Amino acid sequence: MSVTAHDFVSSSERILAPEIASENSEALYFMAGATDFNQGRSADFSTVGCRAIDDRTLEIRAARPTPFLLRMMSARTWFPIPVHVLKQHGGMHRKGTQWTRLENIVSNGPYVLTEWKQNQFIQVSRSSTYWDRDNVNLDHIKFFPIESETFEDAAYRAVQLHRTYGVPVTKIETYRKERPDELRISPFSGTYYYSFNTTRPPLDDARVRQALAMAIDRKGITDEITRAGELPAHRFTPDGISGYVSTVPGVSLNRERARELLAEAGFPGGEGFPTITLLYNTSENHRVIAEAVQQMWQKELGVDIQLENQEWKVYLDSIHLGNFDISRNAYIVAPDDPTRFLESTRTGHGFNVAGWSNAGYDRLLTASLEEVEPTKRWEIFTTMEELLFEEMPIAPIYHYTNKYLIRPEVKNWTDNMLNTYPLREALLEP
Helix, strand or coil: HHHHHHHHHHHHHHCCCCCCCCHHHHHHCCCCHHHHCCCCCCCCHHHHEEEEEEEEEEEEEEECCCCHHHHHCCCCHHHHHHHHHHHCCCCCCCCHHHHHCCCCCCCCEEEEEEECCCEEEEEECCCCCCCCCHHHHCCCCEECCCCCCCHHHCCCCCCCCEEECCHHHHHHHHHHHHCCCEEEEEEEEEEEEEEECCCCCCCCCCHHHHHHHHHHHHHHHHHHHCCCCEEECCCCCCCEEECCCCCEEECCCCCCHHHHHHHHHCCCCHHCCCEEEEECCCCHHHHHHHEEEEEEECCCHHCCEEEEEEEEHHHHHHHHHHCHHHHHHHEEEECCCCCCHHHHCCCCCCCCCCCCCHHHHHHHHHHHHHHHCHHHHHHHHHHHHHHHHCCCCCCEEEEEEEEEEEECCEECCCCCCCCCCCCHHHCCCC
């Protein structure tokens, strides 16, 4: 069965369907009518600027001038799905159906899913129907779900893995000295940050949020803990995306001002500050960073913060239900436009777990999308970032690098800003 323009249309309709409640639906808001359809103000998908003229021609009508639209359309949110399979299993308008099971799933890439043992491994094999199958080098690839960096590192050292997802922060210097050819560190389009639950006291007070953010030694974290070329994040948006470089000072270590702000909020020297919790998903790296920040807040502000770790699925439920005080978060998107970062803190966005809402900020976001002159857009972004750090719903920590280990026998492996790889080109040599 061929992939046609109609599959793209149906896939867009599904991700925008209100009942699916996709966190990534905003990526399609640049299509005319998409926002109204996704938010339930229109029930007619024909009002959305997405239609198939014929099997090989897809027409996208933008809601406004969008110079970065083609770059955005390379993101996975825009990929087609096997509509005929979803319909068979009732998955067009609800999540959690059987269409992704091994016996049902249909894909059109160089590999197909051939084995899936829950919590053990996933195996994909070279597709016999892929258009360029003769140039796919590997017959099979196995993926292992290992949450612990320590266990992953042990498996790598035992030659049970050819490539890791990450590297324990405590091992980076060791690998630099002992196996420099196996350690890869490259730029990555993302920001590591903490979200403050702005609906819960005392974090509903911007002064408290500012104080906590200003008491974090970001350079100390990147120099002494992460140690893989990460950049301290004084602003949410990484510099250089589409040529935008922020002029906003953002947030930096300022112990004296942090103490003043906490005192102004009614907690001089941390006196009377209630016990609150910093939540992170289970990971040695997240734990080490959380412990460092916990010590900074206790030393600089006299504030005692409890730490709590949860397994990934439980953690996701907690942050999206607002069951946290402070949570570890990361935002990783294609580096196509600064809007992609700044929109994630607007009212109602799926990644705005802080519950922050500012009508002025939302209006500026809309204005940035309607403005086509780059210099004027940069001015709008600057104003948005100034407002973001006046209210401080998030505390950026650092801008990512991608760090992992890869064995010498793996060839044709190239890095990119989104940590996605053309597996069909990978090759194993003896």
